[in-house]
Amino acid sequence: MGILEVSDLVTGYGEAEIVHGVNLEVGSGEMVTVIGPNGAGKSTLMKSVFGLIDCWEGGVRIDGTDVTGYRPDEITRVGASYVPQRENVFPNLTVRENLEMGAYIDEEVSENAYGEVYERFPILKERRNQKVGRMSGGQRQMVAMGAGLMIDPVLLLVDEPSAGLAPDLVGEMFERIRRIREDGTSILMVEQNARQALRYSDRGYVLDQGENAFEGPGEDLLESEEIEEMYLGRAG
Ligand SMILES: Nc1ncnc2c1ncn2[C@@H]1O[C@H](COP(=O)(O)OP(=O)(O)O)[C@@H](O)[C@H]1O
Ligand SMILES: [Mg+2]
Structure with a gap:
């Protein structure tokens, strides 16, 4: 059973549906990264997992508890933290x-x-x-x-921890997150710095236009030519 289980999650803002039925899991002791183009809905997905915006359809379970519809403070009590x-x-x-x-x-x-x-x-x-x-x-x-x-927390949700950091500090930040995971907190991270983030992650998901595009072990995603071409660019 996963620490985090997101099933067929649909959410958005006002009338605008942004996330169209996403599935995602973080196993116990896993570090999982979500990558994808700007505007793909990564932050929106994370906000909805933490109860900051409503889940329109589908559900979220954290550490065995169905937290669909919970407020952020209630989700914190279940044992999840969110770093915006x-x-x-x-x-x-x-x-x-x-x-x-x-x-x-x-x-x-x-x-x-x-x-x-x-x-x-x-x-x-x-x-x-x-x-x-x-x-x-x-x-x-x-x-x-x-x-x-x-x-x-049993689960740490981190949205772009490397944003705004000097390039030489990025690896250090991922290293620290890795150590948090080694001490028993499962991690779900969203990252623009995709290549580097995947190197530190057990598994990764690619989100594109609010939908699951690819998923797999970090190394597999890094080795895929298709993902490289579409989502990783050349540098890094
Ligand atoms: N507070 C908001 N109100 C309305 N639309 C939003 C809001 N935040 C984000 N969006 C829209 O939702 C889409 C996905 O944004 P976001 O989840 O931030 O993408 P990502 O984190 O993958 O870059 C974008 O089109 C963005 O303009
Ligand atoms: Mg974002």
Whole structure:
């Protein structure tokens, strides 16, 4: 049984249907990446999985619970965290306050939860009392991820963690996510930096115009000439 099971999911905005019946699964302990052209509906899919927009048809199960129609806070309680692509930190709050927000469903936040995040991202411990708005893009991304980890999630949903990072930091970010997975949190990631992301992933899905186009082990997708031509480009 998967940690995340998305079945025939249909969603969109207003009258506009964007995702037309997508199927996707993340197994226990897996790191799975969704790639695809700009505007394919990757972020929309993820928002709908996390209950930020309604699921029109189909369903979502997380860790054995049917969460279709759940609100984001209810989904957080089931054990999933979501790190949005943009505006994923509170710039006027300190690092520690941002982490505290990540654990908003807990009445009391244990020191242990902060400690585990600081262990994973030592720079955040050093800067724990600094306002996040003054930090670099890479460090902000660590804050966003750290906040998501405060509830010790079974599933982490991350939308474009490498967006806006200097090229030499991209691999490092994927490496960190890989380590999160090794410590027992299953990962669903959306990435524009497709080639590099797939190298770190167990499996990948290609989403095109709101539909499943391809899926398979990361290596297989990287080796497919068709996918290379259509979705990966030459560089990278
Ligand atoms: N809040 C919104 N309201 C209306 N349309 C939106 C909204 N967000 C995204 N869209 C549209 O949905 C489509 C898919 O967008 P998105 O899911 O962000 O794609 P991706 O993440 O794959 O680049 C695009 O056509 C986009 O313009
Ligand atoms: Mg997107």
